[in-house]
Amino acid sequence: MGASLPPKEANLFKLIVKSYETKQYKKGLKAADAILKKFPDHGETLSMKGLTLNCMDRKAEAYELVRRGLKNDLKSHVCWHVYGLLYRSDREYREAIKCYRNALKIDPDNIEILRDLSLLQAQMRDLAGFVETRQQLLTLKPNHRMNWIGFAVAHHLNSSGSKAIEILEAYEGTLEDDYPPDNERCEHGEMLLYKISLLEECGFAERALEELYKKESKIVDKLAYKEQQVSLLVKLGRLEEGEKIYRTLLAMIPDNYRYYDGLQKCLGLHSENGQHSSDEVSQLDDLYKSLRKQYNWSSAVKRIPLDFLHGEKFREAADSYIRPLLIKGVPSLFSDLSPLYDLPGKADILEKMILELEESIRTTGGFPGSAPKEPPSTLMWTLFLLAQHYDRRGQHDLALTKIDEAIEHTPTVIDLYTVKGRILKHAGDLRAAAALADEARSMDLADRYINSECVKRMLQADQVGLAEKTAVLFTKDGDQHNNLHDMQCMWYELASGESYFRQGDLGRALKKFLAVEKHYADMTEDQFDFHSYCLRKMTLRAYVEMLKFQDRLHSHPYFHKAAAGAIRCYIKLYDSPSKSATSDDGELSGLLPSQKKKLRQKQRKAEARAKKEAEEKNEEESGAAGVSKTGKRQHAKPVDLDPHGEKLLQIEDPLVEGTKYLKLLLNNSSKLLETHLLSFELNMRKQRTLLAFQAVKQLLKLDPECPDSHRCLIRFFHRVNHLAAPTTDSEKLIWSVLEAERPSLSQLHEKSLIEANRSFLEKHKDSLMHRAAAAEMLFVLEPEKKLEAVNLIEESTNNLVSTNGALGPVKEWKLKDCIAVHKLLETVLADLDAASRWKTRCAEYFPFSTYFSGHRSSVFPQTTDQESRDAPENGVNDQEANSGDSHPPNGKLEAFKDLHI
Template sequence: MGGSLPQKEANLFKTIVRSYETKQYKKGLKAADAILKKFPNHGETLSMKGLTLNCMDRKAEAYELVRLGLKNDLKSHVCWHVYGLLYRSDREYREAIKCYRNALRIDPDNIEILRDLSLLQAQMRDVAGFVETRQQLLTLKPNHRMNWIGFAVAHHLNSNASKAIDILEAYEGTLEDDYPPDNERCEHGEMLLYKISLMEECGFLERALEELHKKESKIVDKLSYKEQEVLLLVKLGLLEEGEKLYRMLLSMNPDNYRYYEGLQKCMGLLSESHCYSSDEIDRLEALYKSLGQQYSQSSAVKRIPLDFLNGKKFREAADNYIRPLLMKGIPSLFSDLSPLYDHPGKADILEQLILELEHSIRTTGGYPGRTEKEPPSTLLWNLFYLAQHYDRRGQYDTALVKIDEAIEHTPTVIDLYSVKSRILKHAGDLVAAAALADEARCMDLADRYINSECVKRMLQADQVALAEKTAVLFTKDGDQHNNLYDMQCMWYELASGESYFRQGDLGRALKKFLAVEKHYADITEDQFDFHAYCLRKMTLRTYVEMLKFQDQLHSHDYFRKAAGGAIRCYIKLYDSPSKSAAEEDGEISNLPASQKKKMRQKQRKAEARAKKEAEVKNEDSNASGASKSGKRNVKPVDLDPNGEKLLQVEDPLLEATKYLKLLQKHSPDSLETHLLSFELNMRKQRTLIAFQAVKQLLRLDAENPDSHCCLIKFFHKVGAMPAPVTDTEKLIWAVLEAERPTFSQLHEKSLLEANTQFLEKHGDSLMHRAAVAEMLYVLDPSKKAEAIKLIEDSSNNLVSINRTLGPVGKWKLNDCIAVHKLLGTRLNDNDAALRWKARCTQFFPYSTYFEGSCSSAIPSSAYNQIHKNPENLGATHPDTGHSADSISSNGKLEKLEASIKDLIV
């Protein structure tokens, strides 16, 4: 290092390196300036100064100095290494790898560069290169434990687990018999468990079990030892031994559901479909009865039988399970039992059971068959459960009656208001739901969860400004946007983005969706530090799991929602370009080609200049806040707070394609992925790719109305195309002609016949009828009246009768809203839309969209009745369901009055 420098300057160069490693950046700069004063063209010093400046957030100067240093000394491995470090800090990993490889050509045995290169190869999943680099490190330094482990992990990642086992065993052969010392026992035990998991992965089960027993004394984590042992026993078919071990594990943790599942598997009583014969149910009942006597305090041993019991036995077990939890007042009881609602008949039994308990408490003060009186709170939690039960079943009137009675019983319980808010949201009154959530929030201003739930309700009601003010209560220094972004608060950004999209603010919506995408990029980046840490700390099993998790990261729901939202924004932007962009294009389009190019170059330069000025201004304002190390604590300036620049893309569909590719790679089994692909590629006129999307939709769900629409639209569009002229067009035409008969829906049928057949098959479904009607209009616009009649002839088949307030049907609120939009926009018939709205008002009286009679969409009559007539102060307010005097006593009448006036406006 610091070659060709005199002794004094060479020592100063070492000071620069030490200062960089210890983050004493000002000291390092001082030493660098001292060298450069005498040797201004010394390449390695220039590079190190640039690297130091990079750590002080002076990137432009850093790159300039590092490039100058490399130019002055192209044959220095230090300059190339520093250049790689600079690229690495900016996540330019491929460029960094190139720099490291250039450095290794000059100094092929440099262990530090090899180690840095191996970390980047692991990050980029260049597993072949990772194996090669790790082998070189092991060859150069075979007495270092981390090099052996890294070489083994590299082979494991390269799908060669057997080779990894050989390497670990070779490493163990270099150890002494009394290894490990006390301070390394945990790390060595983890390495042994990792080796045994590799044997299991390779199918060497007997060898793995033998090795596990042999090394028992050296494995510190005894719980992991037992869990690994029982897995091997079950896989080897040694079920009796496995059963004993699972019972031992249950004695350690009787609330671990995985242990119960394993015990059932050992006894041959595990079914993934939860379908058991009567004999199996009897055996399971006996098993859990004995376990219940053994672990009387375990909730799992009481809850699990509810999944497999039926009829009277289910009712008895549910009764025994529910009674003490209602008495204790467990708010999460309904969440605990909600999976049972997917089992046929169990929801009816639970309803009957809870209603009997309610009746008994009301009449006798206690549970049926008991003389002891229950505390008054038992009735409260009974009503609380019933409200959620009726909400789950879509009986919103009854649910509201129950929750209002619970609030009247004990008006200080916050959970009651949260549940009432949820019921109103499901019923379609989003404004009232937000008001109730805000009331719950005001009852405990220190509860972050309730605050978050309130913010979510406000965003669902498109009250974005109010949601931001509420969210800011729990952010640092009142900095709402930056703080929530720094915390990677993705639920907020998704809900906010969806709200902006509904309101037509594509700029802000895109900004929120792309922020979520950026979080996933940050999560991917965050794994970098663990490549070295996990090998050093020997957390190898967790490390490999983390890498597998990272490989599937973009398949998670939040990313799928964010990418889908961004694509929808770009498609809408393409269909309806923003006004400013359209005007700008209109001005430029009249210019000659050469002037167009100059104009666009000027625009780009002006934007870059404005950005640089903002950065300089920001740096100056934060200069006083520099830390001792010289690094400024600079908050990034948001140059586009409203997302206006995001809308000024030249090709929205090209931007959308970037996110579509990620969805196609990581979420190929999602229907939405291929729906978006179809919409995007039809606009791009990429016929064969759109055709592939149609095939994927039919593969996933051929009976889905969206799949049917895409199929009909595609072949209708193809049929309307002019005759092929070019060779490419002829080839595409030939492919489509050959493929069309393979679709059973279209085989020897016209598109109209296929559409009619789809109606015959799914005539009872509202959304299927709507899809058929839309396609009928697409195929033949003259049949618009027939298409509308198809929708209006839909019947809302009644599935139950609400004992309190009328009928309950199969139609879902969101489906009816979608049909209303279809009538008003795509079918363009306002009269039919009005008729549909009037019809849906009867079925959804709480829906603000349909302006139902019980919704807050028309609150003036009820409000005026309370406000103008003092004798009606006991009447309930349409937003909250509370009496006007209670609202006034809480100091909220003025607030509600203002919100109601806003609604009227």
């Protein structure tokens, strides 16, 4: 580098490179300026100066200098390499790869460029190119350990595990017998475990086990050694040896559920669906009794039998498990027991048992059959558990009675208020739930978790302003937006986005949903530094797992929620464009397309200029425009020029934007019903008939009995039946495909749409949501039968499931389903009288629901005339008690409690 310069300037050029590597940017700039004073057109110096300026956040100057340098010296590999580094810093990886390849045409054996290229190929999953580059690096420098390992990993990622094993064995052949030295034992042991896991993955279990025993002395991680050993033994069917290893592992970590599961497999007592025969249950019971004697301090050995025991044995095991935890006062007990409610009959046994415990503690002060008196707090924790039990079963009145009794018993326990808020949320009173969560928060202002719970409740109640003020309490310098975004606090952004969507503020909703999508893009970028780090540190198993995780990153539930939320926003924006977008279109309506394009370009430039000016002004005001020792500018946080998301609404085609996120969902969340529902809605609006039909087929494949699947099926073919006769070749082709596919759908086989809808109703006449779907489709197919459709819904009955006789009925209807039916009556069927009747009916079923104005909800007047006159004297009036827009005063929770007596 810099070979074309005289000796003095060549040394200065080396100083630029060294200063860049050591982050002494000011020093590097000074040296570059000294060279350019004599040689103003020296390409490599211009490029290096640009690269240095890029590190000082002066990107515009950096690109200009690097391009000038490349123009002046196209045959310099340094200029191409620097250009690639510049693109890499801006995450333009494909452009960076092109630059690196051009550099390698000039200097094909440059190790540094090859190494940088390999990192980008791994990042972009260009696995064939990754293998090729790593082979080249190994050929050039075979005495470097990292090149051997990198070549093996490249083959592994490229689905050539056997080749990777050969490379690792060849590498081991180059090592001396006494290798590794003490300072490399851990890294070498990791490499050996990686090789053994590769052998297992390729199906060479016997060979992997031999290798494991052979290299035992060189493997430092003994826990990983035993886990790998037992995995191989089980695969080879050597279950007796596997059982011994699992028992050894349990002696090391007796609370690891995976070890218990593995032990059951070795004993032939494992079941994929959780169902066991009576003999297996008896053997499992004996097994865990013996294990309980060995590990009586382990909670796992006591909890696992609750999953497979039944009847009286289950009751005894649950009783012995629950009692100590009630005495200790473990708030998470119900969360631990919650999975048991999905198993038939166990919820009833738990209810009866807990009620007996409560009765015994009330009357005798101790548990049934136990002489010692229990501490007074035991009754409170029993009521706490019972309240959550009733809440889980949908008996919110009983749940509130028990939790109120617990609060009266010990009013200083924060968990009681948190759980009461959760019960009210499930019952439908979101405002009162938020108020209770705020009361719990005020009892411990230093607890971040309780603060977060309070923020969640406020967002669920659409109190976004209050939620933001509350969230600020735990952010740096009260900078709520930047800090929560920087911390990737996705639950907050999703909850606030959903709240804005419910309120019809699509701009802010989109802003929040797209912020979550940005976090996942950042996670994808964050893997870049690990491509070299993991190979250097030999954390190979973790590295490969990380890459596999990154490949399925967009299947994470949070990303699905964000992408689905963004798509719903774009669909709603398409159905009813915002006023701002409409007014802009009105201004541009008289212009030609080319003139519109020019005007929009001018607007974008003006926005960029305004953003730059705002950032500069912000830097000046905050005094943050200084320069650090390294020469890097200390910029203030970027200014958000679109805090309300108004610019996000001014897009030309919302459906095109929505399609970007739909593709990600189809690639990563194709097994979820919502993905194909969104695909159907989007493609129906885009008039992509075959793609909409594909979505219908997927819905029927995933859940043919789902009301939404039925809706989409009927809507699609109703739309197709009303299309004009095909004229073009493409339309005729689409028509022929649909005609050929229709008979294959069992729901429509030899049936008209009306008959198919009637058949669906007969099959599911006892289900509210299925009746609602059938009624809606009846109205779509035959609008004149609107009254019949309404009657179908109103004739629905709420079947009551009794639990333990007189303990109270559990309603089959769900609150969210009833709300959806009310909206259907109000909007789609447009029958306001029927909607009003439905609301009155549901207010009886859900007395705590604010949506239906239930008589026990916070929106229902709770006081008599005399109480209203007395209220100001007591310090709390109705407006304060029922308001969801302000914090309840501390110590005034009674105003909210009284609503739910």
